[in-house]
Amino acid sequence: MWPVTELWLADEGRTPEGAERARKLFEAHMPELVPLLERLARQLDRPHGEAFLTFAALRPFFSGCTQIGDNGTLLRNYDFDPAECEGTIGSTHFLRPVIGMQEAAWGLLDGMNDAGLAVSLTFGGRFVHGTGFAVPIVLRYLLETCTTVDEAIGTLGSIPIAIPQNVTLVDAEQAVSVFVGPDIEPAKAPDACAANHQHLPVPDEQEQFSRTQERLAAVRAAGTDVAAMLKPPLYQYAYDEGLGTLYTARYRPSEGRVTYYWPGESWEHSFARFTPGSRTVAFGQVA
Structure with a gap:
């Protein structure tokens, strides 16, 4: 799903500054999951992978349900x-x-x-x-x-x-x-x-x-x-x-x-x- 889901990453998340802001927001609000974030980012091994996995630098998406x-x-x-x-x-x-x-x-x-x-x-x-x-x-x-x-x-x-x-x-x-x-x-x-x-x-x-x-x-x-x-x-x-x-x-x-x-x-x-x-x-x- 990466070719599709990677498109969800906002432009800000593709910059070093934006990725750092996303990381800090994640650390502040979900500290227990930081080791998992790092492990999954290593496994994903894609450009901007960690920023994407924080879910703090994504484009808005809308669904039904x-x-x-x-x-x-x-x-x-x-x-x-x-x-x-x-x-x-x-x-x-x-x-x-x-x-x-x-x-x-x-x-x-x-x-x-x-x-x-x-x-x-x-x-x-x-x-x-x-x-x-x-x-x-x-x-x-x-x-x-x-x-x-x-x-x-x-x-x-x-x-x-x-x-x-x-x-x-x-x-x-x-x-x-x-x-x-x-x-x-x-x-x-x-x-x-x-x-x-x-x-x-x-x-x-x-x-x-x-x-x-x-x-x-x-x-x-x-x-x-x-x-x-x-x-x-x-x-x-x-x-x-x-x-x-x-x-x-x-x-x-x-x-x-x-x-x-x-x-x-x-x-x-x-x-x-x-x-x-x-x-x-x-x-x-x-x-």
Whole structure:
């Protein structure tokens, strides 16, 4: 994926000064992961590799997605361009055991840890950008260093986020969605549901394109029902616009289990049983 993902690096990250600023931001906010950053950068062995792996010098990127947490379950659809999704489910043991859908080598789109915490992300719907991290590395950091929703929310509030994001967190006791971004203080959503807007509705044109309010209403009505996630309006077919559903994930973190779904098939993994393998999935409208 390097030819694609390398294009995500902002021009600033390609300069010595920009790379140094990204490194210092990473050291300040994720010190526990610095040895891992250095090790992975050596393995990547590409120009600007370390700056890229900090996730603090990336261009803004925007996706779809719908997610809900309830009763120890985190359920989410990830909507994006199939050509730009790494498509790697990783079972890692950096600081602790973590399973999740990887993004850009070691970031996470969603995942869980062995302490029973699960997290996932959606784009927050506002096109603003500031100094901070692309959120996949923040999800990695939360799962590597936190054990509960409350602990993760506290940590999340201390980390600068580059673009608006909605983060849903689940453990055995509670489920919470949090709005974050470069221009707002972290704030809990009304419930543990999120699509692609935050406190305010998006403009009408954006709603017609993303259907974020429609999807949020639908997931609230359906709850953690996998079948509802696999059909419209929650399952999206706008692949040419980069908003097609690439997978559905259901995490049960207290059980250490996750199942990924596509129409007509599923694939389960757990900390007790994680078997390397691959799947070929055809995207598009089923006849």
